[in-house]
Amino acid sequence: MTLTEAAPVEVPRIKHGGFADEMRSAAMKLHTREQARGGEKEAEGPEERSVAKWEPTIEGYLKFLVDSYMVFYTLEGIVHKAAHPCYAEFRNTGLERSDNLAKDLEWFKDQGQAIPEPSDPGVRYASFLEDLSEKDALAFICHFYNIYCGHSAGGQMIGKKIAEKILDKKQLEFYKWDGELPQLLQAAREKLNRVSEIKIKNALGKFTKMTLTAAAPIEVPRIKHGGFAEETRSVAMKLHTREQARGGQQEARDYSIHCN
Incomplete structure (x- = not known):
């Protein structure tokens, strides 16, 4: 079951820019117009085109729900444990899904349905998130953003269509939130933008320390396209004298920082 099997969805636009806006822009480059309004990628294969006929099954949907439970439960455990302190910002956002999914799976069980074990891809992805969360906080936050925003957009469309086709229009708890979803998102x-800005500033700080080890005159390549690399170059130039690097902006205060 994939987003290509659902109707085009409207992905909410970000009003205030920042990291979240960049994430949305990157996501649209990976979606075709059949997958999401605003998609920029050309459909290259049948899996990226809308299907003329789609017939979901209870068994297939349960596999999807079980894997979703595992992923959301893992995400919530990671932010609760907060191996990186910034993860604590994402506790109790109102977007949490594991408790709702547990209720849905219990409902299916009461209907006499057998609940499957998580699939290998689901297990591997949950394990990947655990490892990533310890090694690279900013990369983990990217996954966090995509999972929750993907469920709030295309995920809702999938849920609605399945409810119409095989659940007699029953709305599952997976697709209910306490509060207004746009405000929760x-x-x-805003939290994601704030955390990402802090992370980038910290990375620039580390770069600043590394530049202090440079002694010989160097030519720092100019960056054509701006962005993070341009910011790091700018920081470096403020720490170098003109004797140390072309483009250096710092005045030499004593002989020890000149190059012989």
Whole structure:
């Protein structure tokens, strides 16, 4: 079951820019117009085109719900444990899904349905998130953003279509939130922007320390396209004298920082 099997969805636009807006822009480059309004990628294969006929099954949907439970449960455990302190910002956002999914799976069980074990891809992805969360906080936050925003957009469309086809229009708890979803998402985006800005500033700080080890005159390549690399170059130039690097901006205060 993939997003290509659902109707085009509207992905909410970000009003205030920042990291979340960059994430949305990157996501649209990976979606075709059949997958999401605003998609920029050309459909290259049948899996990227809308299907004329789609017939979901209870068994297939349960596999999807079980894997979703594992992923959301893992995400919530990671932010609760907060191996990186910034993860604590994403506790109790109102977007959490594991408790709702547990209720849905219990409902299916009461209907006499057998609940499957998580699939290998689901297990591997959950394990990947655990490892990534310890090694690279910013990369983990990217996955966090995509999972929650993907469920709030295309995920809702999938749920609605399945409810119409095989659940007699029953709305599962997976697709219910306590509060207004747009406001919950906006609050999460603001936190994401704030955390990402801090992470980038910290990375620049580390770069600053590394540049202090440079002694010989160097030619620092100019960056054509701006962005993070341009910011790091700018920081470096403020720490170098003109004797140390072309473009250096610092005045030499004593002989020890000149190059012989």
